[in-house]
Amino acid sequence: MAKTVNVGLLGTGTVGGGVLMVLDKNKEDIAKRAGCEIVVKKALVRDKKKIAKDVKDFPVIFTDKIEDITDDPEIDIVVELMGREHPAKEYILKALANGKNVVTANKDIIAKYGEELFAEADKKGVDLQFEGAVGGGIPIIRPLKSCLAANKISSIMGIVNGTTNYMLTKMSFEGLSYAQALKEAQEKGYAESDPTADVGGLDAARKIAILASIAFNARISLDDVYVEGIEAIDTCDIVHAADLGYVVKLLGVAKNVPGEGISANVYPVMLPKMHPLASVNDVYNAVFVNGDAVGDAMFLGRGAGRMPTASAVCGDIIDTARNILHDSTGRISCTCYEKKKLCPPSKDMSPCYIRLLAKDRPGVLSAVAAVFGAQQMSLANVVQKNRPTPDTAELVVITNSVSKESLALALQTLKALPVVEKVSSVLRVEDPSLA
Amino acid sequence: MAKTVNVGLLGTGTVGGGVLMVLDKNKEDIAKRAGCEIVVKKALVRDKKKIAKDVKDFPVIFTDKIEDITDDPEIDIVVELMGREHPAKEYILKALANGKNVVTANKDIIAKYGEELFAEADKKGVDLQFEGAVGGGIPIIRPLKSCLAANKISSIMGIVNGTTNYMLTKMSFEGLSYAQALKEAQEKGYAESDPTADVGGLDAARKIAILASIAFNARISLDDVYVEGIEAIDTCDIVHAADLGYVVKLLGVAKNVPGEGISANVYPVMLPKMHPLASVNDVYNAVFVNGDAVGDAMFLGRGAGRMPTASAVCGDIIDTARNILHDSTGRISCTCYEKKKLCPPSKDMSPCYIRLLAKDRPGVLSAVAAVFGAQQMSLANVVQKNRPTPDTAELVVITNSVSKESLALALQTLKALPVVEKVSSVLRVEDPSLA
Numbered sequence: 001m002a003k004t005v006n007v008g009l010l011g012t013g014t015v016g017g018g019v020l021m022v023l024d025k026n027k028e029d030i031a032k033r034a035g036c037e038i039v040v041k042k043a044l045v046r047d048k049k050k051i052a053k054d055v056k057d058f059p060v061i062f063t064d065k066i067e068d069i070t071d072d073p074e075i076d077i078v079v080e081l082m083g084r085e086h087p088a089k090e091y092i093l094k095a096l097a098n099g100k101n102v103v104t105a106n107k108d109i110i111a112k113y114g115e116e117l118f119a120e121a122d123k124k125g126v127d128l129q130f131e132g133a134v135g136g137g138i139p140i141i142r143p144l145k146s147c148l149a150a151n152k153i154s155s156i157m158g159i160v161n162g163t164t165n166y167m168l169t170k171m172s173f174e175g176l177s178y179a180q181a182l183k184e185a186q187e188k189g190y191a192e193s194d195p196t197a198d199v200g201g202l203d204a205a206r207k208i209a210i211l212a213s214i215a216f217n218a219r220i221s222l223d224d225v226y227v228e229g230i231e232a233i234d235t236c237d238i239v240h241a242a243d244l245g246y247v248v249k250l251l252g253v254a255k256n257v258p259g260e261g262i263s264a265n266v267y268p269v270m271l272p273k274m275h276p277l278a279s280v281n282d283v284y285n286a287v288f289v290n291g292d293a294v295g296d297a298m299f300l301g302r303g304a305g306r307m308p309t310a311s312a313v314c315g316d317i318i319d320t321a322r323n324i325l326h327d328s329t330g331r332i333s334c335t336c337y338e339k340k341k342l343c344p345p346s347k348d349m350s351p352c353y354i355r356l357l358a359k360d361r362p363g364v365l366s367a368v369a370a371v372f373g374a375q376q377m378s379l380a381n382v383v384q385k386n387r388p389t390p391d392t393a394e395l396v397v398i399t400n401s402v403s404k405e406s407l408a409l410a411l412q413t414l415k416a417l418p419v420v421e422k423v424s425s426v427l428r429v430e431d432p433s434l435a
Numbered sequence: 436m437a438k439t440v441n442v443g444l445l446g447t448g449t450v451g452g453g454v455l456m457v458l459d460k461n462k463e464d465i466a467k468r469a470g471c472e473i474v475v476k477k478a479l480v481r482d483k484k485k486i487a488k489d490v491k492d493f494p495v496i497f498t499d500k501i502e503d504i505t506d507d508p509e510i511d512i513v514v515e516l517m518g519r520e521h522p523a524k525e526y527i528l529k530a531l532a533n534g535k536n537v538v539t540a541n542k543d544i545i546a547k548y549g550e551e552l553f554a555e556a557d558k559k560g561v562d563l564q565f566e567g568a569v570g571g572g573i574p575i576i577r578p579l580k581s582c583l584a585a586n587k588i589s590s591i592m593g594i595v596n597g598t599t600n601y602m603l604t605k606m607s608f609e610g611l612s613y614a615q616a617l618k619e620a621q622e623k624g625y626a627e628s629d630p631t632a633d634v635g636g637l638d639a640a641r642k643i644a645i646l647a648s649i650a651f652n653a654r655i656s657l658d659d660v661y662v663e664g665i666e667a668i669d670t671c672d673i674v675h676a677a678d679l680g681y682v683v684k685l686l687g688v689a690k691n692v693p694g695e696g697i698s699a700n701v702y703p704v705m706l707p708k709m710h711p712l713a714s715v716n717d718v719y720n721a722v723f724v725n726g727d728a729v730g731d732a733m734f735l736g737r738g739a740g741r742m743p744t745a746s747a748v749c750g751d752i753i754d755t756a757r758n759i760l761h762d763s764t765g766r767i768s769c770t771c772y773e774k775k776k777l778c779p780p781s782k783d784m785s786p787c788y789i790r791l792l793a794k795d796r797p798g799v800l801s802a803v804a805a806v807f808g809a810q811q812m813s814l815a816n817v818v819q820k821n822r823p824t825p826d827t828a829e830l831v832v833i834t835n836s837v838s839k840e841s842l843a844l845a846l847q848t849l850k851a852l853p854v855v856e857k858v859s860s861v862l863r864v865e866d867p868s869l870a
Contacts, residue, residue, distance in 0.1 A: 033652070
């Protein structure tokens, strides 16, 4: 082997430790596949006296000074796995400025500072790779940028948050309540003690922003993504969905709405049972793409965790090493070469499911229907599901395709109606037959 | 744009025409993504007077002489989409020898002559890409060679033949007989008038040979693949499978059997309903991979057809163009860097389902059980399903994990038993609980 490619690792926690393990365990195969030996020369740790047991015996120089890595001329690739925004962003910028190739799995940074980082990488002609930032171990960034590069993508949607998918699976298959499912996810370590970013959809929003940016070659930032979480989903919504032939999933959905622009949303969606995403369960993630040549394609795998994410990071390291060997770093740079407008809420259409609690008295149904009528929303189905109290009735409404704007206005009016006690939950329905 | 990359197209049939269309329709995006304009300069046709209507108006120089393309110094990439082995193989070799990069979707050639072709490509330092040869539009070759390159793959299996998947889906969902399903597949153009290569498993065998070669970094040839088709599958097998919680699929299955070598098989398999491959229906294909870091991952899409295959071919063209621009062709060469032995049939294990027709008389069950016992095969389940005639009984036997060798011997003995009228069908069962 002619050359060794040296890695400087920033962070030796869950994923960083996994990267050390994978590069060590499979080093012979990796060397043959990459065409060179890949060696982690140095690793940045917060405290040299507190290095994790499963990490400290690797033959790596541990340091607590970033300059030891970014200024080391022998280091070819800086792998950032510290998480959070700061100082990770500054360290990545420093590494790029010093001509290092960078691999990261940090979705926060790519979603928020992608433009600045890619500009620096382009200026220096180095690689900035981030397969691990979306979908854990699932190959999706490189397939989009290479294998599907001849397609015009019309939509990309995915189950990109394992915590919520685990919870919804438990609610679907075992009838657990939302609170029980959350507790179980926390006990298994799938949910943080503060689960807001997962159940509220923010984590999924970061990922769909990244995926949309790549799919549509235009920078979609976190602020461009409309977000609803699964907090309002009740087990009865899942039962109603099943009755109608649907499965409930939290999806990131980005579409190129012809003539209107890009829409990017995270919300709970009822998917037809036969949809490939409908059978993606537990902590599995999957990304579903439609392109004008390929048609539908889906990528499935473990969306998080030490080893799956390490798989993606090490794949990027190997790819970067090949570029180093062939003097072709920067070979695939930022693909956001266009500015595209966002689809206005008045043009972002989807059928909807609305469950509401109303007074059980004559005229309620027509009052509710009138609210939708005022927004030109046509209803596909209105069912009274049950009577939680003698005085109240639970109504489930399925609309045909409606705009996000009309829906918001209708919900606002509904909530103000004296006969409506509560709008319990709202889900989108992914069903062309209702469009 | 600094440079134009010129393509010479061999074949303007289904896929070749699709490539012309995709490169034309999306040319602006493709130029931005590739970093250069991609132009089909010349196309080889059999007869210049008989160029297909949807092809003849493209601004391409049509020729019937291969040298016009392989000897043209302006042509950077030769794209072979003629199909069959000859003269496609000779043309590819000629192109490589002349220093051209080659993209092909020809699974026959890659499966049979891969070694020779890659040796020539390596010698010349050019690309030889073939994403379209397996799984149509599904990105699988590049994800295996790059994204998952840090993994030791333990198994790769897939639904890699759309014709048989369409037939089995129709038999499952609509209760069609084998003959009806085949007829419908032929009417829809999914099956050839001579469907042998599809229903007999040969087409799937070529693809699993290619996938196994990449997954295990060792050349697995078509002759190394054990093949059974779906000709013997009856609708009742699918019903029995459903009763047991399984779905019937024709799978290509390649495994790295620890200590024994690589096993590569194509056969009908009963998959648990919850397995991600179980819900891949109609003409969709999917490849399911297990790696030591990534865990399980699956890639799904349209496994054949003009535009999906053109998507894969154009993705390869774009990737090659990027290599040309960065002077890094040959960046990822043949990855079969090892010789691995094949797993002997005596060590290639799997649970099995066997349906047989026997005389309905006392002692038959014990005679049948004795045959399995003589091969040390333990039975998980024996059920009498029905009595097609007053004198005969249909038995369904589910075994625990047995070797291919033992199974073959047991079947041979069974068929010779006077009380056994017919061994109607044999399927493998992918179920760890029976291992």
